[in-house]
Amino acid sequence: MQQFKDYTGSVYGGLGHLLYAYSQAQGLAISEKLQQVQNLERFDYSLWRALLTDIEQHVQVPALGLSIAEYVQPKHLGIIAYIALSCNTLGEALYRYHDFHRLLYDGSPLQVNIQGNYLAINWGEIPFNLTTQVTNEIAIALMLQFLRLFMEFETVHIHEVHFTHPAPKNVALYEQYFGCKVRFSQALAQIILPIQELAKPFRQGDQTLQQLLMQQAQALLEKLPHCTQLDQRIQQAILMGLQKNLYQIQPIANQLNMSVRQLQRHLQQQGTTYQQRMQEVRHLLAEQYLKDPHLGLQEIALLLSYSEQSAFQRAFKQWTGSTPQQWRKQQD
Known part of the structure; x- marks a missing residue:
């Protein structure tokens, strides 16, 4: 854990555009900090976390990260969107997402493990105090939206989703969004998929x-x-x-x-x-x-x-x- 003591990861500039699009859609004033990142190739993870916290304080809506992820477009995802076009199955896309994840969202290292008949994708190693519920929500929701954008059907069947922070009052909102059991106060932020989902085909390209x-x-x-x-x-x-x-x-x-x-x-x-x-x-x-x-x-x-x-x-x-x-x- 020592290497994360002074963690200075970064996120792709397109995610700044995503926050801008969400703020505009919600009629929020565009802060100076958010305006400044619009022309940046990348910006610090700490600034990303601060921008999300600012928006959270202004809108005060439950499951904010899930709401923001609804506005994601391929242009917000950068290299992953370019490469996803060549994928044929969900498994191949997840392999690509794992390889290039840090170019999009370096807030947490991505790890993939097989647990029996399930595939667990988790955001581990980052100390608890460097994350918020919203940073974890949007990390998981962006990956799910990435998959939904390129699949030839709307539903990706998920077994469970785990968050590290305490459960909010409105757990049902999360379970409705993910379509599965959502657990809080867990050791890792992770999404668990049945292995058979990996064979699902993608459409022939956005x-x-x-x-x-x-x-x-x-x-x-x-x-x-x-x-x-x-x-x-x-x-x-x-x-x-x-x-x-x-x-x-x-x-x-x-x-x-x-x-x-x-x-x-x-x-x-x-x-x-x-x-x-x-x-x-x-x-x-x-x-x-x-x-x-x-x-x-x-x-x-x-x-x-x-x-x-x-x-x-x-x-x-x-x-x-x-x-x-x-x-x-x-x-x-």
């Missing part, structure tokens, strides 16, 4: 995000010479492959129903190689992501399937002669 990816694909195609129908399919396969971290030539060839040798021969006729084509896609995508002020360099590196931010920075400098930071400033 239309807004699908449109975003198609715009990116089209922008890539327009910049490539000698574009054929096969080239278009290659571009789209690489684009989606980068989202899934399956961008190597073998899975791309499989997706195109081609052998690796056939794909290499086609690209050779175009005077290029698979590695060059994939790097062209990364380069053009990088420039589009850098135009989004809320995407940090670490997030962009992950979106482009770089294991390290430094590898992305080196590649970008080779492509443009500028670092990503320099290129972004030049666009202002």
